Amino acid sequence: MLFLARFVRLIDSLNDAVGRGVAWLTIPLVLVTFLVATLRYGFSVGWVSMQESYMWLYGIIFMVGAGYTLLHGGHVRVDVFYRPASARYKAWVDLIGTLFLLLPVLTLVFIYSYPYVITSWKRLEGSQETGGLPGLFLLKSVILVFCILMGLQGLSLAARSILVLAGHREFEINEEEHEGV
Amino acid sequence: QDVREWRMVTTWPKNFPGLGTGANLLAEYINKASDGRMKVSVYGAGEIVPAFEAIDAVGNGTVEMGHGAPYYWKGKVAATQYLAAMPFGLTAQEQNSWFQYGGGQEIADKIYAKLNCKFFPSGNTGTQMGGWFNKEMNTIDDFKGLKMRIPGLGGEVIQAAGGNVVNLPGGEIPPALQSGAIDATEWVGPYNDLAFGLYKSAKYYYYPGWHEPATTLENFINLEAWNDLPDDLKAIVEQANRATNQMVLSEFVARNNQALKTLREKHNVDVRPFSDEILTNLGTLAGKVLRELVAADPLSQEVFDSLVAFRAQSITWAKYSESAFMQARVLPFKY
Amino acid sequence: MSGEVLSLLMFAVACVVLLFGFPVAFSLGGTGLAFALLGHAMGVFDMPLLGSLPSRYFGVMTNELYVAIPLFVFMGVMLERARIAEKLLLTMGMLFGKHRAGLGISVVIVGMLLAASTGIVGATVVTMGLLSLPAMQKAGYSPRLSAGVICASGTLGQIIPPSIVLVLLGDILQGAYAEAQRSLGNWAPEPVSVIDLFVGAFIPGMLLVALYISWVVIQSFIDPKSAPALVEGKRPEGLFGEVLRALVPPALLIVAVLGSILTGIATPTESAAFGSVGATILAACYGRLDLAVLRHVTRQTVQISSMVFIILLGASIFSLVFRGLGGDHLVEQLLHNMPGGLFGAMLVVMTLMFVMGFFLDFIEIVFVVVPIVGPVLLKMDISPIWLGIMIAINLQTSFLTPPFGFALFYLRGVAPPSMKTWDIYRGIIPFVLIQIFALILLAAFPELATWLPSVLLK
Ligand code: NA
Numbered sequence: 009m010l011f012l013a014r015f016v017r018l019i020d021s022l023n024d025a026v027g028r029g030v031a032w033l034t035i036p037l038v039l040v041t042f043l044v045a046t047l048r049y050g051f052s053v054g055w056v057s058m059q060e061s062y063m064w065l066y067g068i069i070f071m072v073g074a075g076y077t078l079l080h081g082g083h084v085r086v087d088v089f090y091r092p093a094s095a096r097y098k099a100w101v102d103l104i105g106t107l108f109l110l111l112p113v114l115t116l117v118f119i120y121s122y123p124y125v126i127t128s129w130k131r132l133e134g135s136q137e138t139g140g141l142p143g144l145f146l147l148k149s150v151i152l153v154f155c156i157l158m159g160l161q162g163l164s165l166a167a168r169s170i171l172v173l174a175g176h177r178e179f180e181i182n183e184e185e186h187e188g189v
Numbered sequence: 190q191d192v193r194e195w196r197m198v199t200t201w202p203k204n205f206p207g208l209g210t211g212a213n214l215l216a217e218y219i220n221k222a223s224d225g226r227m228k229v230s231v232y233g234a235g236e237i238v239p240a241f242e243a244i245d246a247v248g249n250g251t252v253e254m255g256h257g258a259p260y261y262w263k264g265k266v267a268a269t270q271y272l273a274a275m276p277f278g279l280t281a282q283e284q285n286s287w288f289q290y291g292g293g294q295e296i297a298d299k300i301y302a303k304l305n306c307k308f309f310p311s312g313n314t315g316t317q318m319g320g321w322f323n324k325e326m327n328t329i330d331d332f333k334g335l336k337m338r339i340p341g342l343g344g345e346v347i348q349a350a351g352g353n354v355v356n357l358p359g360g361e362i363p364p365a366l367q368s369g370a371i372d373a374t375e376w377v378g379p380y381n382d383l384a385f386g387l388y389k390s391a392k393y394y395y396y397p398g399w400h401e402p403a404t405t406l407e408n409f410i411n412l413e414a415w416n417d418l419p420d421d422l423k424a425i426v427e428q429a430n431r432a433t434n435q436m437v438l439s440e441f442v443a444r445n446n447q448a449l450k451t452l453r454e455k456h457n458v459d460v461r462p463f464s465d466e467i468l469t470n471l472g473t474l475a476g477k478v479l480r481e482l483v484a485a486d487p488l489s490q491e492v493f494d495s496l497v498a499f500r501a502q503s504i505t506w507a508k509y510s511e512s513a514f515m516q517a518r519v520l521p522f523k524y
Numbered sequence: 525m526s527g528e529v530l531s532l533l534m535f536a537v538a539c540v541v542l543l544f545g546f547p548v549a550f551s552l553g554g555t556g557l558a559f560a561l562l563g564h565a566m567g568v569f570d571m572p573l574l575g576s577l578p579s580r581y582f583g584v585m586t587n588e589l590y591v592a593i594p595l596f597v598f599m600g601v602m603l604e605r606a607r608i609a610e611k612l613l614l615t616m617g618m619l620f621g622k623h624r625a626g627l628g629i630s631v632v633i634v635g636m637l638l639a640a641s642t643g644i645v646g647a648t649v650v651t652m653g654l655l656s657l658p659a660m661q662k663a664g665y666s667p668r669l670s671a672g673v674i675c676a677s678g679t680l681g682q683i684i685p686p687s688i689v690l691v692l693l694g695d696i697l698q699g700a701y702a703e704a705q706r707s708l709g710n711w712a713p714e715p716v717s718v719i720d721l722f723v724g725a726f727i728p729g730m731l732l733v734a735l736y737i738s739w740v741v742i743q744s745f746i747d748p749k750s751a752p753a754l755v756e757g758k759r760p761e762g763l764f765g766e767v768l769r770a771l772v773p774p775a776l777l778i779v780a781v782l783g784s785i786l787t788g789i790a791t792p793t794e795s796a797a798f799g800s801v802g803a804t805i806l807a808a809c810y811g812r813l814d815l816a817v818l819r820h821v822t823r824q825t826v827q828i829s830s831m832v833f834i835i836l837l838g839a840s841i842f843s844l845v846f847r848g849l850g851g852d853h854l855v856e857q858l859l860h861n862m863p864g865g866l867f868g869a870m871l872v873v874m875t876l877m878f879v880m881g882f883f884l885d886f887i888e889i890v891f892v893v894v895p896i897v898g899p900v901l902l903k904m905d906i907s908p909i910w911l912g913i914m915i916a917i918n919l920q921t922s923f924l925t926p927p928f929g930f931a932l933f934y935l936r937g938v939a940p941p942s943m944k945t946w947d948i949y950r951g952i953i954p955f956v957l958i959q960i961f962a963l964i965l966l967a968a969f970p971e972l973a974t975w976l977p978s979v980l981l982k
């Protein structure tokens with residue numbers, strides 16, 4: 009149990025740090041997009057590489073931030089039954105869900121993405137657009153990063169659920185209020 | 190008897206005029222000629238994979254074959270873009286001759302082996318149009334600061350001319366052109382441009398399409414799947430591609446004839462030629478830009494050298510044959 | 525069992541799995557994967573098809589249109605932190621409060637203004653619940669009417685542009701419409717863009733605003749006690765100046781964002797960036813911009829965008845397997861053989877979405893249902909703008925329908941314990957009926973959606 013508790017804390021702090029870091033990328037996302045539009049309308053200049061850089065930021069933000077979002081309970085659940093249920097029910101759902109839904113899906117995505125990303129690295133793939141960014145293989149690698157961070161956070165969720173089921177109430181999840189869309 | 194059920198992914202929206210129908214045609218020929226031993230089904234862009242992921246899906250065996258245009262893969266293997274179209278390069282017939290008798294097929298196979306694919310030319314748009322402009326283009330200086338959506342090697346040349354190359358998703362092009370977010374866009378030729386409704390958003394329709402004098406479409410086949418075919422099926426696939434290649438070009442010529450008429454007569458489109466001064470300057474820039482680009486990559490250099498050698502011979506022969514005749518044909522005589 | 529039967533079974537199983545409450549993205553993806561394996565074992569599904577997943581994911585990561593979504597989210601959360609809504613609510617309340625139904629009307633108007641300047645449902649309902657609800661209670665408004673009007677007005681952001689649903693719908697309808705038209709032999713279909721949908725949604729959005737206001741007024745006449753005037757409603761000195769000060773900044777933002785989209789000066793993504801910068805400047809002007817706010821805004825942006833797109837990735841597995849099993853052909857046959865032709869098919873699809881909206885969130889419906897039924901309906905040669913707006917209003921309604929209506933939850937979260945959950949559920953009924961009425965109007969008069977784009981954009 010001590011091991012599980014340590015594991016939960018380790019993974020949670022990892023994804024929290026990653027998420028907080030990635031959150032700051034939203035500021036360059038706003039500024040670069042703003043700059044691209046302003047330069048084009050105001051000064052008739054622009055670079056495709058700059059256009060692509062905000063697309064990269066967008067892709068990195070939601071993929072790398074996915075584990076962080078799970079940590080903070082940000083991935084939407086259909087909570088007709090879940091929300092009012094007991095902590096034990098929630099723990100069971102999270103444990104079984106992680107083992108039979110989340111981890112298999114991420115494993116599948118990882119298995120199919122690995123060769124896809126490796127091929128891209130071997131070709132040192134760049135943008136297909138004129139004047140686009142080189143290093144597209146780095147962006148593709150984000151899919152693997154997503155699988156790993158999300159998978160680890162899933163394992164943390166499962167470990168947390170086991171702890172709750174074993175009576176460690178301090179590991180119960182208090183869902184935060186979310187803005188929704 | 191075992192039937193080879195193959196999937197063909199395409200970079201075109203399903204049934205896209207000319208381009209997507211070429212893929213349909215190819216599948217139909219293969220299915221009929223193989224007498225049921227092969228069953229190819231066609232998928233539009235996004236149905237299995239997004240358009241620009243088609244070659245990876247074929248290379249890694251998710252599906253067996255694909256249909257697209259070689260310049261889409263330049264991010265993966267830079268040399269592919271020269272197989273599609275070269276600014277101020279070859280006409281459709283010359284391009285086909287280069288593939289069959291100028292060493293083109295061999296070089297293409299070498300390039301596509303890097304993508305784990307077998308390559309066939311499988312359609313050609315013929316000479317395209319220069320694009321839709323909301324600014325009059327009188328001299329090369331008019332390209333300075335021009336906001337144009339023009340992908341590929343043509344884009345490199347426009348950039349060298351001081352233009353501002355913009356990248357937009359298809360659906361956003363007409364509103365962007367309408368509002369002045371961009372000043373110009375190239376698309377394909379009258380047939381596709383009419384269908385896309387670009388005449389509603391732009392003032393001038395310039396010609397010729399110096400940047401894509403004849404764009405080769407392609408069929409790419411997973412190498413393992415290709416090597417696994419018996420010789421007779423290989424021959425069927427090869428011939429089906431030759432037939433498709435010819436049929437697509439024929440379709441473009443026929444439909445462009447009609448569409449240009451519609452654009453001019455029904456929609457009163459102002460169709461204008463680029464001046465000799467503009468074309469001369471763009472041609473000079475094209476040569477410079479291309480030479481710089483290919484110098485960075487041996488395979489690109491190889492395909493470029495081969496194309497340029499073929500181009501030099503073709504120019505001379507065309508001067509005595511098709512160019513001369515086409516000028517003769519429009520002399521003011523009654524016919 | 526054939527693949528098609530399996531695909532239907534998969535749909536049913538997914539609905540059950542979702543109800544357990546594990547995150548939607550993985551409930552959909554996991555169910556899809558299980559049925560892929562089952563289909564493979566039964567020889568009706570081709571596993572290599574799943575090899576397209578990385579390509580599909582990368583396609584989502586590089587979709588230019590979708591960049592608008594994190595930007596609109598950024599803008600919305602920033603506006604919420606800038607407390608623009610509070611200023612608006614307070615001054616509007618003072619302006620209209622002394623009339624019967626006045627507070628209710630001011631809630632609808634503020635809801636509309638917030639909706640037009642981005643419109644994150646959660647933030648809007650929470651803010652209005654925190655600020656207007658106490659005022660309405662103090663004035664003696666019936667709990668039901670207060671709850672209903674706050675929840676309904678809070679969801680206007682879904683339909684009044686800019687709207688995330690419309691961006692997602694635009695992307696799906698674009699391809700589906702062109703394909704449908706080509707299969708009908710129309711080689712020159714008019715392209716549909718997100719901008720078309722934004723423009724098309726304008727009048728229907730205003731129609732809903734008018735209907736909400738009408739209902740509040742009607743209610744105040746039927747039962748004057750349910751929507752009384754403020755008793756101590758003396759207008760303070762200088763109210764007009766206050767109103768201007770509260771109204772002008774968001775109005776400028778709305779003009780900048782909506783104006784740049786509707787006139788086509790900027791792409792939706794670019795105007796979202798303008799909006800984000802504008803919202804940040806506003807927050808700074810109000811003295812609300814500091815490191816803590818910036819942290820909150822950026823982190824919320826990550827979480828909300830990630831939630832939306834990870835569901836898309838999960839739904840992508842689901843729909844790939846659905847297609848691989850032949851489910852799309854089955855749906856096509858079903859809808860084509862529907863008695864009543866187009867009318868029958870539309871009725872079935874709209875009812876289906878409405879019912880799914882009781883249990884599912886709009887994102888699941890957009891990603892799972894629309895890609896399947898959209899192309900089939902469009903092949904019946906209908907306006908994609910009209911279809912898009914019909915779907916959008918239907919999805920907006922899903923925020924309001926119990927048991928799983930986001931707006932209801934948000935209000936429950938901030939309403940005082942004295943307001944019963946039952947009041948919220950009862951209070952929303954007239955507004956759900958209004959939504960249905962608006963759908964019927966739009967079905968009868970498609971011009972409500974198609975007219976404005978036809979004059980403004982062509
Ligand atoms: Na909105």
Ligand code: NA
Nearest residue numbers: 881882922928
């Ligand atoms: Na609902």
